[in-house]
Amino acid sequence: MGKQDSAKAIKKLDKLTPRSQNQSKWYQEVVLKTDLADYSPVRGCMVIKPYGYAIWELIQKELDQRIVNMGAKNAYFPIFIPYSFLEKEADHVEGFAPEVATVTHAGGKELEEKLAVRPTSETIIYSMFANWIESYRDLPYKINQWGNVVRWEKRTTPFLRTSEFLWQEGHTLHATKEEANIQVLDALKVYRKFLEDNLSLCVVAGKKTEAEKFAGAEETYTVESLMKDGKALQVGTTHLLSHSFVESFGVDFLDENGDRKTPWATSWGMSTRMIGGLIMAHGDDKGLVLPPRVAPVQIVIIPISKSGDEFKKERETLQRFIVSAVKPALAEVRYEVDWSDNSPGWKFANWEMKGVPIRLEIGAREIKSGELSFAIRFNGEKDSIKIDSLGEWVTQKLAEIGDDMLAAHKEFTAENTREVSSYAEFKEVIKRDRGYVKVMFDQKDSAPESEIKAETKATTRCMPFEEDDIDKGLERATGKCFYSGDEGGAVTLFARAY
Amino acid sequence: MGKQDSAKAIKKLDKLTPRSQNQSKWYQEVVLKTDLADYSPVRGCMVIKPYGYAIWELIQKELDQRIVNMGAKNAYFPIFIPYSFLEKEADHVEGFAPEVATVTHAGGKELEEKLAVRPTSETIIYSMFANWIESYRDLPYKINQWGNVVRWEKRTTPFLRTSEFLWQEGHTLHATKEEANIQVLDALKVYRKFLEDNLSLCVVAGKKTEAEKFAGAEETYTVESLMKDGKALQVGTTHLLSHSFVESFGVDFLDENGDRKTPWATSWGMSTRMIGGLIMAHGDDKGLVLPPRVAPVQIVIIPISKSGDEFKKERETLQRFIVSAVKPALAEVRYEVDWSDNSPGWKFANWEMKGVPIRLEIGAREIKSGELSFAIRFNGEKDSIKIDSLGEWVTQKLAEIGDDMLAAHKEFTAENTREVSSYAEFKEVIKRDRGYVKVMFDQKDSAPESEIKAETKATTRCMPFEEDDIDKGLERATGKCFYSGDEGGAVTLFARAY
Incomplete structure (x- = not known):
């Protein structure tokens, strides 16, 4: 990033570059x-403008509630970390x-000790x-922090990978490893449910391989989501930290018998990257398609009126109608009336690009008939709705759109998950179809993952849960590793990833 | 800061050091x-723990709504600022x-250009x-940002002055200076009203002298609040930036006639310092006294029961009573029931220290009589309330406590505002009584302010508004300067300050 004039330049364009033609140009333009x-x-830092930040605020509000319901309390720790703190965990400093x-x-x-701008806050x-x-008695202890973190990335893309990003990070301590394990999976379940309910994102939950886990964790779990270009996005991760960090920083507790014990730790986070996921999973050639629960504007009302002399009179009639008949029905909804001077056609295209779930058109014809024309952004459905039942219809329709978007993304994910049993086949599928490739893979040694990545750009995304059910544990099937041919392979998903 | 073991050590103390005995020790202990x-x-950075952060979240929620109502939209800008950006405004870089x-x-x-961690975000x-x-058509343009900023302070105190703090900063652009001026004063009014309504803080609004204004502003306005130790706290400021920054960064617009014009800018901010103000303005020897609207726990319920064998049975009865009779009445309220093993006496003292506005006591006697004993933290009032009218009483009482706390703080501020006309008298009053000292002062030259500060530690806080009414403009009375004796003095408040 750093192309200061790009926003102005691109704004002048009339249409988006089609997604199919140039994915990354399409993304940048959207x-x-x-x-x-x-x-x-x-370099690498973005400005989140009001429309993007409003999505983030809607995400925060709902996710925060779910995190609080897990028993975590919000707190705030310094943005700076003494550099020696990072060094206390060998794996951690090597990773970050x-x-x-x-x-x-x-x-x-000059400072006596240099300070790291937090890349994550475990150490502090x-x-x-x-x-x-x-x-x-102090356990379990559960903290959550909303804040900014900095990771100096070589290649950046707004939302998907930026040098500074906003996120939440949860940190918990438990008396036993069993409890910590339950917490790590509970956080994973909360993430998945949140992403499904609010972002209509289908995600695959699973465990990371040794090579892909968080720097300092014993185990890392992940929710991965398949974008429309067939690349996977790691949307959130939860880590069983066990005794790392805790031991380095001398965290201990007296148990019921007065014995000194070491607690078991977890951490977990999701970030503004979720917004990149929304764009890439749901967007189309016309632009954004926002799931209703995180859409800053859920309904846009376009007044249809003549542009000539009659305009003023007609506008007044429309305003009166909207205030008396439409507004009361939309009390619970985030809506906007576009009174700008642009033509209805321009407005249609603009709000479609902004991904607003429902468009209502109100003109003389609608006032006369008592039926409002509507258009659904997600599937292009167009019809009309009686003004008397508008309120009820809107609530139901917004929920339905969210569900339908999730169902469509689930279908897309299923269609783009392919099983292969040989490396030759793997290479062909990754190159031709992208998507998830499901294999039996032996991850004990990290060399094969490096080799596969070098040759195909695909990486392990996770080892998924049995029947996609987190409570059932990882898929138990084993077999010959698709890469080495040796026994000891476990079900593993590969994909190219962001 | 940096005394890592202080929290643990001080927790062992049974009682707070009395405020009157050692103000700063009292503050630290609270x-x-x-x-x-x-x-x-x-160094200089604090950790905001869940109880403190919950206050901040309540502040944010309400203040954010009022800022949005002024037409500002939330956005997020990078935490890093290229150092050359700071240097574009000579006054700004000199100040920061x-x-x-x-x-x-x-x-x-090593970076090609070093980056400043934002001390404030005007330049970026x-x-x-x-x-x-x-x-x-793009004007007025109004942005607000919630985030962290860093100012490397020499001497720090939690909340009142820390090297990193959390705040909001509003930034607006206007077509005319008149509009910018209105915005600066509107923001000041919003700040004052918010501080009165939610923090029960009496504040004096006024304009800063040339010497005390923001580095880069044409005018700075302020809301100042008098703490119980007689020192003033600058709680919020609003700045008329006019053409500084805007000109340095080449911001311009085409007016209705197609002529290129320079817009007029304002900025304004309030921070976690507000929490320091709460502690210092309302606290007493027993600890915190929280205004109900920002109290994370508005009501604490202390179950009164025997500690012997009867305990279990009694506890069940109390629980049933609370669930069936008390809980429904408190649906709209943030309350907590303290079921811990501590004695009622310990609980009383602990929740008093935490500043919870209302304590309810519920034991066998209360269940029998249908009247709950209560105690009001702010004024020590103790009485009982019929369970049937609890819901209504609570709503009314919480509002009343907020109003009464504000009234008390207004009275305190009035009592501690003294007019003097000579420097000899000024020195005496500042030394003996502290508080605001109201004088006629000529602020054109900054030397006298430095001299007065060196001798008395008092600084100008502001030139207040006529009849404390922001719409009426600054107090118009003029007279001889109390320091120089020359004509040209304007009404000015001095105080020692945080």
Whole structure:
């Protein structure tokens, strides 16, 4: 990023580049033309504009409630982390050092110890836990933080991968490993349900291989979602940290018998990347398609009126009608009336591009007949609805659109999940179809994953759960590894990924 | 800050150091013992713990609504600012350079241009405005950002002055200076009303002197609040930026006639410092006193029961009574029942320290009589209330407590505002009584303010509005300057300040 004039330049274009023609150009245009975000003068950092930020606020509000319901309480820790803290966990610093932004000077002086701008907050948070946790009565201890983090990425794309992003990170301590394990999977379930209910995103939940897990974790679980271009997006992860961090920072507690014990830790996070997922999973050649629950504008009303002399009179009639008959029916809904000077045709295209779920058209004909014309962004459905039943219809229709979008994305994901048993077949499928490729794979050694990635750009996404049910544990089927041919392969999904 | 063990050590203390005995020790103990915040391992940065963060969330929710009602939309800009951006405004960089934290390395390399961690976001935001604003149709343009900022302070106190703090910053552009002026005062009114309604804080609104205004502003307005120790706290400021920043970053627009014009800018902010204001303005020897609208727990219910064998049976009866008779009446209220093993006396003291507005006591006696004993934290009132009218009473009482706390703080502020006409008298009053000292002062030259500060530690807080009414403009009375004796003095408030 850093192309300062791109927003202005691209705004002048009349139409979007078709998705099929140039995926990344389409994505960039959607982000800029719908005012979701803009490039900033700081390499890799984006500006989230009001339309994009409104989506983030709707995501936050709902996700926060679900996190609080898990028993976590929100708190705030410093953005700076003493560099020596990162170094206390060998795996952690190895994983994050290449991406850290470092403050060396502050207050006009060189600092005695340089500070990392947090890439994630385990180290600073567990250093505080060491002061706060005394006995088993303090456990479980569950904290959540909403904030910004910085990871200096080489290649960036708005929302999908940026040097600074916004996220939540949950951190918990438990008396036993069993409890920590339950927490890690509970967080994963909450993430999946949230993504399905609110973003209409079909996700596959599973466990990361050793090579792909979080730097410092014993186990990492993930929810992955397949984008329309056949590439996977890691939308959220939950980590069983067990005793790493906790031991490095000396967190301990006295159990019921007065014995000193080490608690078991978990952490889990989701970020503004979710918005990138929305764009890539649901968008089409006309632009964004927003699921109703996170759409800043759920319904747009386009007044249809003549443009000549009659305009003023007609406009007044329309306004009166909207205030008296339409507004009361939309009390629970986020809606907007587009009174701008643009033509109805321009407005239709503009609000379609912005992904507003329902368009209502109101003109002289609608007032006379008492039936409003509507159009559904997601499936192009067009029909009319009696003004008397508008309120009820809207509530039901918005819920239905959310469900239908999820169903469509589930179907897409199923259609684009292919099983193969040989590496030759794997290469062909990845190249021709992309999507998830399901194989038996032996992940004990990380070398094969590097080799496969180098040759095909595909990486392991996860080892999925039995029947897609988190409570059932990972898929138990085993067999010959598709790559090495040895026994010891477990069900694993590969894909090219963001 | 940086005293890692202080939270643990101070928790062991039974009682708070009385306010009258040692103000700053009292403040530190209140912050740590009530779990508002803790010291972090990073110099000057605090950890906001769940109880403190819950207050911040309640502040945010209500203030955000009022900011949105002014027509501002939330957005998010990068935390990093290219250092050259700060330098584009000479006054700005001079004011902020001594406090800036600087990133020199990122992604394993030294950066070509060092990055400032934002101390405030004017420069990065106006650089974006230059791309976004094209014509008069885009104006007024109003943005608000919730986020963290960093100012490397020499001496820090949790909430009142920290190296990192959380805040909102509003930024607006207008076609005319008149409109910008109205916006600056509207924001000031919103701040005052919010602080009165939600934090029960009496504030004096006024204009800053040339010496005290924001680095880069043409005018700075402020809301100041008098703490119980007689020192003033600058709670919020609004700035008429006029053409600074806007000109440096080339923001312009085409007016109705197609002429290129420069818009007029404002910015305004309030921060987690508000929580420090709450503690210092309302707290007493027993601890925090929270205004009901920002109290995370508005009502605490203390079950009164025997501790011996009868305990279990009694507890069940109490639970049943609370669920059936009390809970329904408290549906709209944030309440907690303290079922912990501690004695009622310990619980009373603990929840008083945490500043919970209303305590309800429920035991066998209350169940029998149908009247619940209550105690009001703010004024110590104790009485009982019939269970049948509990719901109605609670709503009314919570509102009443908020009003009464504001009235008390207004009275305190009036009592501690003293007029003097000579510097000799000024020195005496500042030393003996602290509080606001109202004088006629000539602020054209900044030297006298430095001299007065050096000798008395008092600084100008503001030039207040006529009859405390922002719409009436600054107080018009003029007279001889209390310091220089020359004509040209205007009504000015001095105080020692945080």
